Amino acid sequence: MRNIMISALLGVSLTACAAPLAQNRVAQIPAGQISAGQQPAADAAQPASLAQLVAAVDIPYQTFTLENGLTTIVHTDRKAPIVGVTVYYRVGAKHEPRGRTGFAHLFEHLMFGGSENVENFDIPLEGAGSTSTNGSTDADRTNYVETVPTGALDLALFMESDRMGHLLGAVTQDKLDKQRGVVQNEKRQGDNQPYGLAFYALQDGLFPVGHPYRHSTIGSMADLDAASIADVRAWFIDNYGPNNVVLALSGDIDADTARPMVQRWFGAIPRGPEVVQKPAAPVTLPQPVSREMTDQVPVTRIFRSWSGPALTDPDSVALDAGMSVLGGLASSRLDNILVREEQLAVSVSAFAWRQEQLSVLAATMDVKPGVDRGRAEARLDEIIADFIKTGPTADELRRAATQGVSTQIGALEQVGGFSGKGATLAEGLLYAGNPAQYKTDLQLLAALTPAQVQSAMSRWLTRPAYSLAIVPGERTEDGATMGGWGDEDTAAPPAPDAKAAPPALKTGPARAFPPVAPVADLDFPTVERAQLTNGITVALARRTAVPKVLVSLNFDAGIAADALDTPGTQSTMLALLEEGTTSRSAIEIAEEQERLGASVSASASLDTSSITLSALSANLAPSLDLMADVVRNPAFAEADVARVRDQRLAALSQVLASPRGLASRAMAPILFGPDTPYGQSSDGLGDRASLAATTSQSLRAAHGKWLRPSMASITVVGDVTMERLLPLLDGAFGQWRDNRMAAPVKARDAAIPAPRPRIVLIDRPNSPQSVIMAGRVLPMTGRDGDTEALELANEVLGDGFLSRLNMNLREDKGWSYGVRSMITAPVGPRSFAMTAPVQSDRTGDAIRLLIEELDAFPSGKPVDSQELNRVTDGNIRGLPNRFETNAQVLGAILANQRLGRPDNYYSTLASRYRSLDATALDNAARANLGSKDLTFVIVGDRSVVEPQLAGINLPVEIIMPVDSNTADD
Known part of the structure; x- marks a missing residue:
């Protein structure tokens, strides 16, 4: 993966998979479109049914296959003049031989280093307005993505075809050595994080030596050092033929237009060998296995894990839903019992990492400091055992499914990228032989019964578990030696000299760059404005691509407000909003969001405190009622404050264990001075003393000072008219009365210390x-x-x-x-x-x-x-890509409001760039x-x-x- 400034193993490990149903691999299934007239209807009292939501999701497509075996999927979506180009190669880390772990990912990096006719892929693509120009590798596949203006589609296809058919003549020892260094630093960056070695240990424990899913995608340092030009050529020739490729084009394109373009650029590339699918069945351990690792971590993290079935197995969707109920939902069993009720843990999760040939099922717990580890582990095991025995309730299962489908309706906005509609169709074809596999999975999800989930959980989670504990202490294991095949102490097969000069290679004829058509000026959504009864301003940008609405309630507060309170106050107060109101408990708030397919979140940026609602259009009224209760009537109960305070102390410890967290916390006070608004620690956590001193009274006072109508504004983006929206907002917030306290003033112009370079x-x-x-x-x-x-x-x-x-x-x-x-x-x-x-x-x-x-x-x-x-020119051409989703439009409007820019700022940005x-x-x-x-x-x-x-x-x-x-x- 080539994203910079992100976790080093994102996209090449399990790190990003500890998430609820809506964020796991199954969550990519329903990325599609909702046709006009298909939006489910529901009145304010009755949320839309799961069946209504699922029935509405569709990604129409057509396919064609060239004589050389290249299969193309085309999905037409005319909402913006952009096309997502998604290329999937049927080769990943599981295909790597012993002694060459990490090579699929290293090769992915090399694929961006230029081909016989392209010196650098990024320069012409970015100049043409491409965004999300990237690639990623996992165990099953390697993919390359870019989203381009419609007029640059020929260029994108030329680029992809040139590296598919004309790469090797441009691969030099210097390029290989440089990308080897980049990948090794990607590995170091991931290994350097707290718990950064955990997933090496999980894969080692779940799978025997030689199992295709045992070694990590990033590989071992020794194997990366051994990669040679001979390896590059063999890997390319054996795996990168067009017959091993799925090309997905999604957006402002149709099959009749796409077919001659694809034929022109890819038709002459010869077939290659078929990628061989190695046996890689789930593994049942003969007996429970436990491992303990010490690491520079602040709290003990416990894992319980099993290997599970392939993503097309009949149990796969049921297991994913079951793990979500167990530890993925905000109202999960583990959250409710271990974090909220018994307070044995500060965080928990459960997930199903679904892959082509198997899955990894895992539950995790961060033990609360001061709690006996044995007691916490025993309780974790009891809850898992009880859930396996009894299964979910019908309401739990319905909430998990509704939340997952709601998230996917939001994903319908994206045509390209790693999780857009093109990727959904390509993965369906690659893994299941059916681009519409998402429909099958959604239908299974909607029809699941508690008994089916219980049966699947019992079948897979009663097998011996692999238990891993990461405990605080000195790191005693070296990530450089981890991630490999697993038998490095024995002799590896003979390898070519990694620095040996390769023999001469015959290259293809020169190919010319196609022209890029001009793009029209950006058509940024019109912003309508109104006002509630109590004076709160409302801004609406209507967008109808998906039946969802984003509502952002913003207050002039933020982390900078802590300069007038105690460090950490603002973020802690916001964190308590969802922990209980005067009429709803934290569990009731979480459950109601899940039933509605809604999400309410609160956060603090430097200048602003925000409460954001993501809601299905059909469920907007009850979702707004919930949001209003959370904002206006927080209970700040002493027990909840104490629990959240302990969680935030643990979160602070996690930040202090992170190298990036330590650096970020140090920088703001150095630049601005610790007592100024902008000199607060950028994470908003404050320090141990301030957190320990937090009380329900201090939080209630901060709420009254900062979260009030006179300091608020509301910004809405999505599928709703002002005619419908305004009465709903007025009912939720229009009668909210201000306390008429003097408005607090953040001293943004406070004196800043003279710079002291050091x-x-x-x-x-x-x-x-x-x-x-x-x-x-x-x-x-x-x-x-x-x-x-x-x-x-x-x-x-x-x-x-x-x-x-x-x-x-x-x-x-x-x-x-x-x-x-x-x-x-x-x-x-x-x-x-x-x-x-x-x-x-x-x-x-x-x-x-x-x-x-x-x-x-x-x-x-x-x-x-x-x-x-x-x-x-690249930014001008790329402007339509920057506002594909409701969230992107919301962020732009909020930035305009915060910085005092006019509503048409982005519509005029192209002319500013041209000047x-x-x-x-x-x-x-x-x-x-x-x-x-x-x-x-x-x-x-x-x-x-x-x-x-x-x-x-x-x-x-x-x-x-x-x-x-x-x-x-």
Whole structure:
């Protein structure tokens, strides 16, 4: 996977799979469309039925297959002039031989390094307006995705066909070595996280040596070191033929138009060998197995896991639903008993990671500090055993199914990307031989009975379990040696010299780039405005692509408000909103959301506190009633406050165990001063002392001070008219009376400490990577206009895959998995920030390189024509992609409101970009993006890092390790 600045194993491990039904692999099933006139109806008192919701989901498609075996699926969706291009190759980590683990993923990276006719895939695609230009690898497949303007579809198909049929002549030893370094830093980045070695241990414990699903997708360091050009050629020839490919085109395209385009670009590519499907059945352990690992973690994490059936097995959907009821829903059995009632855990989960040939079923528990581990584990086992014996209630099962289907209706908005409609159709064909497999699964889900779920759970979870405990202590195992085949102590098969020069290779004829058609100006949704009886303003952008509505209730508060209260107050108060009202308990709130297919969430950004409702249009009225009760009538019961306070103390410990969390917490107080609004810790958690002092009285006072009509606004995006919306909002919030207290004023213009450039080193022993952050305050606020030149200059420097910083440290040096710089946009003072996780032994070199790049822009390296085209024309062409979903439109409207921009800002953005030239970007960089006054924060192993800092012309301050269990931060 090529996303930068994300968890290193996202997309190549189980890390992202610990989620409820709506987020697991089955959650990708119903990504489709709802036809006009099919929207389920329900009155305010009666939610739409599950059958109504499921019956409405559909993804019409057509298929055709070329003579060389390439199968194409076409889905037409004309809501925007964009097309999602999704390419699935039937090869993944499970196909790797011994001694070559991690190779499928390494090869995925190489596929972006250029082909015989394309020097760099990202440059022309981004210049044409592509978004989500990416790839990922898992055990079963490798995929490549981009979403392009309709006029750039020929270009995208040319690119995909060139690397499918014309790749090997461009693969050099230098490219292989550089991408090897990138992937190894991706592995280090994942391993460096708390619990970062857990899934290696799970796969080792569940599967015997040689089982295709045993080794991790990221592989072992030794195997990555051994990969050679000979391996690259063999892997490509054996697996990347068109007969092993599913191409999905979804969006502003139809089959009659697509067929000649696909034939033109892919038709001449010859067939290759068929990928061989290895036997990979679920494994029943002969007896229960337990393993304990010590790691630099704040709390003990317990796993109970089993291997399960293939995703097409009749039990698969039932197991997924059952695991959701057990530990995926907000009202799950594990949450209600272990977290809320008995308070033995601070967090729990259960999930089914569904794969082509088997699944992994797991339940997890983070033991509450101070609780006896044995007692907590025994209770976990009792709850699982009882659930296996009795199964879910009909109401639990209906709630799980409704929540999952609701989430998928929201996913209908996306045509491309990793979870859009193209991916749904491609996976159905690849794994089940049927693009419409999502229909089969949805119908099974809707028809499930509690007895069927109980029977499936009993069949699979009464088998011996693999138990894993990650306990606090010194890390004693090395991630570099984990993730491989499992018998590395024995002799591996002979391998070619990884550095040996390859023999000459015959390449194909030269191919010319197709032209890219112009795009029309962005048609941003019209924003209607109104006002409730009590004066709360309402903004609505109506969008009818899916029958869902997003409602955002925003207050002028946020993390910055903690400067007038106690650190952590705002986020803690918001976290308590869903923990009980004067008429509903936390469990009742969770259950009601699930029955409605709704979601109410509360969060704090720097300037704003927000409560957001995602609701089915048919269930909007009762969903708004629930939201209003949560916002207006929180109970702040002492028992709930005590429980949430303990959970947030545990969350703080988790942050203090994370290298990125430590760096982020340090930066804001350094730049802005700890007593100013913007100097609060960016996670909003406060510190141990402030959390320990939190009471129901202090939270009730904060609620009255900040969450009140006079400080509120409502923004809505989705399938509703103002005529219907306004009375519903007025009924929910229009009669809410303000307490008429004097409005609190956040001192956004408070004096900021004079910059003191230096390196602050936070010692985190045994870290294979260092996290480098750097920043300084800029002489402007978020509401200062005409910042487009600066924002585009920052894209050239560090914001994006093709930026100078990322291309240098990642693609050229191979020292990092991804580097990013950003210009923050709060209401008050802006700041410039950089983040660069790098391998530990290159920390000093990376800082020197960062400083060199900053100082060279623009004095030695002004913006060149290719960079200017990428960030101006590329952004103009990509504007329709940026507003495909309701959430994207909501975010844009909220940003406009926060920063004082007009509603038509994004409609005029193209003309603003067109007015900018290289000189404008150079001037913005000269004024704001140099290294002067930067403060660096490094979280890494002091014994490795400190000697490297000699010679850097900055003073160094050392902060000793933070004991996340006992020390004050």
